[in-house]
Amino acid sequence: MIIVPLGVGSATPTATRHLSSVAVWREGSVYLFDCGENAQMRMLQGGLKRSQIDCIFISHFDTDHYSGLIGLLSTLQLQRRDRELTIVGPKGIQEFVEWNFDFANIDLKYPLNFVEVEEGFEEERVVDEDEFYVEARPLNHTKFCIGYRFQEKDKPGKVDAEKAQEQGISEDWQYKELKAGNDVELDDGTVVKSADIVGHPRPGDSFAYITDTKYCPNSVKLAMNTNVLFHEATFSESLSEKAEETGHSTAKDAARVANEAKTKLLVITHFSARYTNEYVLLREARDDFFPTWVATELRPIFTDPAHEKGIIQPKVYLKEINQNKNKDNNSNNNSGGRSSSSDNKKKRSRKKKKRFRKRKNHSGKDKKTRNKYSKSNDSDSGRKRKRRNKSGSKKDKSNNNGGNNGNQRQPKQITPRTPFDDFDRF
Numbered sequence: 001m002i003i004v005p006l007g008v009g010s011a012t013p014t015a016t017r018h019l020s021s022v023a024v025w026r027e028g029s030v031y032l033f034d035c036g037e038n039a040q041m042r043m044l045q046g047g048l049k050r051s052q053i054d055c056i057f058i059s060h061f062d063t064d065h066y067s068g069l070i071g072l073l074s075t076l077q078l079q080r081r082d083r084e085l086t087i088v089g090p091k092g093i094q095e096f097v098e099w100n101f102d103f104a105n106i107d108l109k110y111p112l113n114f115v116e117v118e119e120g121f122e123e124e125r126v127v128d129e130d131e132f133y134v135e136a137r138p139l140n141h142t143k144f145c146i147g148y149r150f151q152e153k154d155k156p157g158k159v160d161a162e163k164a165q166e167q168g169i170s171e172d173w174q175y176k177e178l179k180a181g182n183d184v185e186l187d188d189g190t191v192v193k194s195a196d197i198v199g200h201p202r203p204g205d206s207f208a209y210i211t212d213t214k215y216c217p218n219s220v221k222l223a224m225n226t227n228v229l230f231h232e233a234t235f236s237e238s239l240s241e242k243a244e245e246t247g248h249s250t251a252k253d254a255a256r257v258a259n260e261a262k263t264k265l266l267v268i269t270h271f272s273a274r275y276t277n278e279y280v281l282l283r284e285a286r287d288d289f290f291p292t293w294v295a296t297e298l299r300p301i302f303t304d305p306a307h308e309k310g311i312i313q314p315k316v317y318l319k320e321i322n323q324n325k326n327k328d329n330n331s332n333n334n335s336g337g338r339s340s341s342s343d344n345k346k347k348r349s350r351k352k353k354k355r356f357r358k359r360k361n362h363s364g365k366d367k368k369t370r371n372k373y374s375k376s377n378d379s380d381s382g383r384k385r386k387r388r389n390k391s392g393s394k395k396d397k398s399n400n401n402g403g404n405n406g407n408q409r410q411p412k413q414i415t416p417r418t419p420f421d422d423f424d425r426f
């Protein structure tokens with residue numbers, strides 16, 4: 001399961017944060033939780049295909065959580081989708097979608113399957129497939145709001161292929177039967193027991209999406225023993241009164257849910273625009289629960305990193321990921337690899353500096369004949385060095401601002417950057 005935050009802002013988008021939405025990728029399908037403005041653009045930038053969406057889950061009818069829905073559905077129409085799409089949300093979601101397309105006189109060519117949840121419900125399995133289900137529970141916000149838990153069903157145990165062959169299993173259907181827990185009778189009458197060949201079933205991964213709510217017991221129930229708990233942390237503890245008043249959580253509330261639910265990883269999201277630096281919130285949550293991460297837009301979170309890394313590649317510049325790449329490139333460069341990131345340039349200029357100093361010492365020792373010449377040479381090189389340092393620092397600066405320089409292969413910048421997009425601050 002790969003979780004890609006598409007928007008981590010609350011209420012209003014900022015220059016660096018989009019409105020609420022998170023995509024869960026599983027076995028080639030995408031499940032979208034909330035669909036804020038720009039969610040479809042962020043999917044593209046995150047390296048996710050919109051055609052892969054199977055279900056969209058809407059938590060509640062605050063505009064920042066569903067304002068991107070009609071645009072996304074229109075895009076799917078233009079892409080000539082013919083596959084069914086399931087939309088889950090509070091009662092009224094069907095009316096909203098149908099009214100919009102009626103208004104625009106658009107006849108949707110692909111079937112929509114609406115699952116509406118009415119206020120007052122306690123718990124409902126809103127989607128139930130062979131390999132996973134999605135459970136919904138009401139949360140505690142200023143208006144009817146739903147929390148979701150995406151739960152993979154237990155996976156069958158691993159098949160011991162060697163043992164199976166030894167016992168005479170060779171056909172695909174025989175493996176399937178064994179995997180399904182059924183014993184297989186061979187032609188000679190011997191029975192191969194499933195329990196001998198197939199290991200214990202493995203528990204499925206789980207993800208809880210809890211946003212726009214005060215602390216409530218249903219959050220804990222949804223998040224119980226999850227691999228990843230995606231929880232809002234709109235405010236810091238100093239604004240807990242405001243959180244209470246507006247039906248939101250503080251970073252500490254999120255950590256409390258994580259603790260009580262014994263989740264494996266807490267990821268906080270839905271940051272108020274007043275926090276230009278969400279690490280304030282991270283620190284508060286981390287004081288009470290570890291591990292806690294900050295949801296970073298387009299940066300994937302893996303439940304099984306060993307197998308999932310590299311499946312989804314962001315198409316735009318992500319500061320942290322690229323910084324790591326620079327480090328990798330550096331190590332490649334040392335071992336003869338080819339790379340020219342600005343970091344490497346800095347390194348090279350440092351190397352040159354060292355060589356220059358050596359020569360200086362050397363000429364100092366040489367005395368007499370070369371004395372005059374070497375002096376002028378030194379000052380000349382000194383000027384050169386100064387110039388080099390100047391240009392070096394310029395490059396560093398532009399790199400910090402998120403610029404694409406050097407020949408390093410970086411993802412395309414799709415969103416044009418304005419001087420107001422000061423990405424370095426985040």
Ligand SMILES: [Zn+2]
Nearest residue numbers: 010011064212
């Ligand atoms: Zn919200």
